[in-house]
Amino acid sequence: MRHVALTVNGERHELDLEPRALLVYVLRERLGLVGTTVGCDTSACGACTVLVNGEAVKSCTMLGVQADEMEITTIEGLASNGDLHPVQQAFHDHHALQCGFCTPGMVLASVSLIESGEATSENAIRIGLEGNLCRCTGYHNIVKAVQAVAGVS
Amino acid sequence: MIPAGFDYEVADSPAHALELLGSSADAKLLAGGHSLLPAMKLRVARPSLLVDIGRLAESSYVRDAGVQVAIGALTRHKDVRDAPLLREHCPIVSFTAGEIGDPQVRHRGTIGGSIAHGDPASDLPSVMLALDAELVVRGSEGERIVPAREFFTGVFQTAVGAGEMLVEIRVPKLGASTGWSYVKMTRRAQDWATVAVAAIVERSNGSIERAAIALTNMGGTTLRATAAEEAIASGTPIDEAAALIPEGTEPPSDYAASAEFRLHLAEVLGKRALAEALER
Numbered sequence: 323m324r325h326v327a328l329t330v331n332g333e334r335h336e337l338d339l340e341p342r343a344l345l346v347y348v349l350r351e352r353l354g355l356v357g358t359t360v361g362c363d364t365s366a367c368g369a370c371t372v373l374v375n376g377e378a379v380k381s382c383t384m385l386g387v388q389a390d391e392m393e394i395t396t397i398e399g400l401a402s403n404g405d406l407h408p409v410q411q412a413f414h415d416h417h418a419l420q421c422g423f424c425t426p427g428m429v430l431a432s433v434s435l436i437e438s439g440e441a442t443s444e445n446a447i448r449i450g451l452e453g454n455l456c457r458c459t460g461y462h463n464i465v466k467a468v469q470a471v472a473g474v475s
Numbered sequence: 476m477i478p479a480g481f482d483y484e485v486a487d488s489p490a491h492a493l494e495l496l497g498s499s500a501d502a503k504l505l506a507g508g509h510s511l512l513p514a515m516k517l518r519v520a521r522p523s524l525l526v527d528i529g530r531l532a533e534s535s536y537v538r539d540a541g542v543q544v545a546i547g548a549l550t551r552h553k554d555v556r557d558a559p560l561l562r563e564h565c566p567i568v569s570f571t572a573g574e575i576g577d578p579q580v581r582h583r584g585t586i587g588g589s590i591a592h593g594d595p596a597s598d599l600p601s602v603m604l605a606l607d608a609e610l611v612v613r614g615s616e617g618e619r620i621v622p623a624r625e626f627f628t629g630v631f632q633t634a635v636g637a638g639e640m641l642v643e644i645r646v647p648k649l650g651a652s653t654g655w656s657y658v659k660m661t662r663r664a665q666d667w668a669t670v671a672v673a674a675i676v677e678r679s680n681g682s683i684e685r686a687a688i689a690l691t692n693m694g695g696t697t698l699r700a701t702a703a704e705e706a707i708a709s710g711t712p713i714d715e716a717a718a719l720i721p722e723g724t725e726p727p728s729d730y731a732a733s734a735e736f737r738l739h740l741a742e743v744l745g746k747r748a749l750a751e752a753l754e755r
Contacts (some may be wrong), residue, residue, distance in 0.1 A: 324483060341525065342485035344516075363476050365513060366665070368579060375581040377553075384583065385484055385514050388505075388529060435578065452664040454576025 326390035330355065331399025337429070339386045345379075349396060357397035357426045361455070368454030371427035371434075372396050378434035380453070394406035397426035401407035408431050412467040425456045428454050432468045441472035478515035481523045489642060493615060495626065497638045498734035504640055506549055506588035510597075516648045522647055531721075534587075534642065536563055537561055543609070543666040544568075546644040548587025552576070556584050560689040564648040567655040567673065571602045574657065577665040590626075591641045593696070595635040596667040600627055600697040602657060603644070609636075613645035618642065647705070648736050652678050654752035658744045662731050668692050669731045670740040672700075672720070674748040693724040700724075709731055713749050720745035727735035 323338040330353060339351060343352035349355045349372065356379060361369030365383040365402040371397035372381045406414065409432050419425040427449070435441045447468045448461075457466065469475065482499075486492035486499040503522035505511060506529055534549035537558035544560050545752050546591070547566070555561060555572035562569045575581060575589070575598055590610065591601045603610070603623040611622045612635050623636045628634060635641055640706040649655065657669035671691035676683045686707045702723060706716040726737035 342478045342480055342515075345476065346538045347477075363516070365509070365580070368577070369581055374582075379577045382655070383509060385483075385505075385508070387511070388508065389529065390485075394642065434582075438578075440578075450578060453579045453710055 324387050324390075325376055325385055328386070329393045331395060339387070341387050343348040343386045344382055345372070345386045345389050345394075345416060346381035349381060349394070352386075355396050355398050356454050358424055359426060359428075361423065366455070367424070367427075368431060369424050369427040369437075371430045371454065373430055373434060376434070376437065378431045378453075383452070395430070396445075397429060400429065407433065408471050409436065409467070412470045413464070416463045416467040417469060418460065418463040418467040420456075420460045424454060424456045424458075428464055430458065432464075432471070436468065436472050441474065443474055444469055447474070476516035478512070479518055479521045480526070481522055483527065484524065485527045485530060487530075489528075489534065489613060489640070490532060491567070492526055492531070492640060493526070493613065493638065495526040496613065496640065502526055502659070504528050505592075507551065507583040507587045509576070509584035510592040510594065511632065528640070531623040533612060535585075538647060543645040543647055544739075544750060546586055546607075546646065548591075548641045548643060549585050550587075550611040552584050552586065552589070553578075556581065557741035564650075565646045567602055567657055567675065568599075568646055570655075571591075571598050571657045573603055574598060574659060577695065580665070586644055587641045590644065591633055591635055593627055593628075593629070593631045594667075595630060595694060596692040598657065598659065598668060598671060598691060599693040600677075601689040603646075603673060603676045604697045604699060605687045606646050607687065608647070609644065609645040612636075612639050613642045614639040620645075624699070630695045632696075638718060639696050652754050654678055654683075655750035656748040658748040658751065660740055660744060664665060664733070670726070670737050670744060672741065672744045672748040674745070674752040676749065678753060681753075683749060686749060686752070688748070690720070690724065690745075693721070693726045693737060698724060700741075704747065708741055713753075717742055717746040717749060 361367035502524040536547040677685040700720040703719040722736040
């Protein structure tokens, strides 16, 4: 067991973790934050994407102990005071979710892409989201939602 | 998928990392973890100790080193892609770093981890080989410099010995007469290369005088297309020389492509890489 401190959605948690515990399972099973989903578990699908120190990371390919003293944002931490994050609102407005399974990862990958300044065109958004798969194949509206927030046509 | 159990230590300096690495026969270094952790989840890798070097901030840098650019082994793919020094002096490295995986992978994966992993399907080893880069390996006796041609020794095998670590990558600054290209074919957007070709060319009077051509996923390690390089050096037209690119290779057959298709791809992608390098 290793003692770590994770700041998740602004709240500090001190935990004793088995080194092999993957971050996604720490979030889901230790902290009860089940908004982060596990899709492929092989770092291909991006469903488990969270923000680590502000950047999109696949939480199935990171150990919980590697996140010691880092800041993590999950889908539960995006809205503030009951108001959806602009990316969440845009997904709602553009019908950018169907079954919803990929949505938390897709939203967080989009937030990271927009904040990094790389969502500069429709094509850049499509390439920037290549690490996230939507099995409903609902990409078109996802891209439109991200374009709306990034202000690119 | 959960890795088998292991002990975990955090290194606070490269020397400390080497000391921890030497403390267990099957210890492994953990940098970004984007090659090692998937292997551990599949239980293909079962180290008893992981030495986390991911927090060694001093090993993440891109520095001017005279005729070379020096890159710290723990520099993440994203930071390699964005480094102004590389964009100016050795753009094939920054370009290729931006072609690895997807943004999430590039936020964690490191140049040193990718190179030291020695995967014949990964992108950076071919770029290192085409550039004749130098890899700085540190052990308890000090540092040694390994040329890229001697570094990749087999499937997931490199010249980094037990108790050693890759600490720095040195790439040459490319002059105005040097062109470059890295052309990759993948089955899915963020997939490993089915085949890819790295080309560094010396241009003269609008044609290619010399070329260094390295191949990704055409055998057990990244390979130089020696026959094609020699043909180009002796004045053979590019299209004819490109037909020699697959010569001497024994590519794998797997879910992504048959060996036969890979032989075809190496020629076609090689031709495209040479044409692009001539223009850039």
